[in-house]
Amino acid sequence: MKNWPVIAILGSAQFVMVLDGTVMNVSISTVVEDLDTSVDAMQAAITFYTLTMAALMLLGAKLGDVWGRRRAFVIGSIVYAVGSLTTALSPNVAVLFLGWSIIEGLGAVLVIPAIAALIADNYDGHARVSAYAIIGAASGAAVAAGPLIGGFMTTYLSWRYVFVAEVVIMAGVVLFARRIEDRTGARPSRIDVLSVLLSAAGLVFVVFGMLQSKTWGWVIPLQPPIVGGMEIAPLGVSPTTWFILAGSALIWAFVARQRHLAAAGRPPLVDITLFHILRLRSGLTVLLAQYAMTAGLFFMMPVYLQMTLGLDALQTGIRIFPLSIGLILFSILGTRLSLLWSPRRIIRVGQVILVFASGLLLGAVDLELKSLAFGAGMFAAGAALGLLASQIGNVNMSSVGEEQSSEVGGLQGVFQNLGSSLGTALIGSVLIGALATSFAGGVATSSLPEETQAVVAEATQGGVSIVPAASVPELATEAGLDDAEAAELERVYAESQIESLRVSLVALIVIALASLFFSRGIPTAVFGRAPGEGPDERADAPASPTKENS
Structure with missing residues (x-):
């Protein structure tokens, strides 16, 4: 890649977006004491950060088209920096909630779709594959390094310095954003308010229901909420079920609304015909499974290291760090392999390695930490996720032309949030039930x-x-x-x-095996095949929603 400044800017923004949640997760007890609040309040703040992104990600992607992707990226970065500064200076949990859960979340919904679209604007061919791999590596490195950074800062300095550092990084991102090219520019368009409300409400209901399942139960109520001294479990069914059903109904209404708008010649919030593209459907589904497995892994491993073995946040981060190393190395290797192997083969190799890694971790989990086996398992898991990260972004974004890249970027953000919520909910439910x-x-x-x-x-x-x-x-x-x-x-x-x-790790193995089925629509042609050598199904070739793609 010759155009390093652009990917450095976009990768820095992506790293900060993902780092935020992982840092807060390991700093909860310290923040609770510092702000004189409760663990429940902090868990609510963490949950609402996810909900804000899930609710408004599609709107953020649409605003990227209306304002221009680079402008949306810059505005989102400024909003995010304001939220980080508010969080760093927060005197109580209410201000932290405003700064982190709301303001930072609003910034993220503009930044995340714009990152995906701007890569498509600034890179072509194999450089684009490398750029998406770097973004994937930045996300994975932030997830793995977050506990280490948060543990170190919380133990030796203050959790507030992490958010101060985010302000500095985002200021640099805004300062150098002019180096980023926006080929599409602004495309003024009317945004349908009803579509925004339906999508936001539907996704909030689904994500919130998933996140609460480990407390409320999926169908049979475990610890349902109590209002006025009465447990809220209509017809003896967990509120989780009702939330997910209500959210699904709202999403169905949203889809119907998009079809109505398209038939009436009005711009929809999302072009529903995008889901006719087999490559995109498979890519988004594999992305959801990838984030579900990542979230599940990062839910259970801190439980083992901190709750069972009694390690502190810094020690936990050190034990998890091999995953970050494996992810970065194999993200790079994945881009090299794309010259020899098809995206489907690379993705499936990654999925198989993830099954192997789960098996290693299954054998390493004991009352006495088997450091070598555990480290090897975490490294292998990182290698698997790195291979997936090196391909999924390009598979999804190359499924459409540049004019629809913002929409696909928004869909990627939605599926990432759904996958993370589903992974935490499923593995959490399995862990607590077992x-x-x-x-x-x-x-x-x-x-x-x-x-x-x-x-x-x-x-x-x-x-x-x-x-x-x-x-x-x-x-x-x-x-x-x-x-x-x-x-x-x-x-x-x-x-x-x-x-x-161990039961939870078996569940992770099942998810990894199931994801092999979802990858059947990933392109089978080796990247870089010249036109005329076969079907135009190259990793970098835009696909149209035709019968051949369906």
Whole structure:
């Protein structure tokens, strides 16, 4: 690649967008103490950051067309920097919520679709494949390095410095954004308000329902919300089900609205015929699975390292860091392989490696950390995700012409959020459900007296929470157990955590295997095939929504 400044600017913005959430996840306890708030309030802030992006991503992509992609990128970067500064200076959780969950989220919905579209504007051929691979590597590196950066800053300085650094980076992005070419420019168009409302409400309902499933349960209510002393579970069904059904109905209405607008000759918010393109459908589905697996992995590994083994945030980040190294290296390797292998082969090799990596981690998860096997498993997982990242962006964006790249960029943002929410929800539900079952079985077969088993069973009949294993003896002593019984209960709980983690890793393997089926529509031609050598199905060839693509 000769045009490095552009990808450096776009990659820096992408890194900051993804880094934000991972840093906050490992800093929760410190932020709670600093702002004199609660874990529930912080979890709400994290959730609403995701919801803001999910709700308005399609609008952000449309505004990129209306204003011009570079202008939308610059405006979004400024808004994001304002949100980061507000978060860094926040005196209480309300200001943090405003700065992080709302203002930063609004900036992100303009920046993320613009990044994908501007790469298509500034790069062609193999350079475009490399650019999307770098963006994918930046995302993965931010996910993996976030706990390390957040752990270091929180432990030795302050979590606020992370957001100050984001302001500085985004200021540099805005300053050098003039180096970015915007071939399409502004295309003034009317935005249908009803479409925005339907898409925003539908995606919020679906994403929020998924995120709450680990607490509320999917169908059978576990811990539904309580309003006025009454549990909210209509007809005995979890609110998660109702939220997802309501969201699905709103999305269906949104699709119907887009068809009506197109038939009436008015510009829709999203061109629904894009989903007729097999390559794009497959690419978006693989993207969703990729982010689901990434989110699931980053949900369960901190649980193992922090809750079971008792490592702090910095130590957790160090153990996870091999994933970042593997992801960056294999993102680069993936772009080289694209000269020899088809995108489908590279993606499927990555999916198979992810299954292998999950198997390594399955064997490494124990009460005593098997450092070598765990490190190898994390590196292999990073390698797999790097191979996927090196191809998916280009597969999706090359499915359409440059005039529709903003729309596809917005769809990528939506599918990323849905995938992350689904991965966290699925793996979280599996983990918590398996923990409850394993703990109940472990207590029943333990050396604890029957009366003690009855006390424990009564205390956990509403479910088993994920807490540090080292805190169980203190909780047990407060419940009236003696020291020997408390030690036995700690052993049972720690082993139950290990068993539930293994079950969750098996679920991750199932998702990775299922994603192999979704990749059947990925292009099979080697990148760079000359015209006339076969069907025009090259990785860089724009595809039209015709019968041949469907």
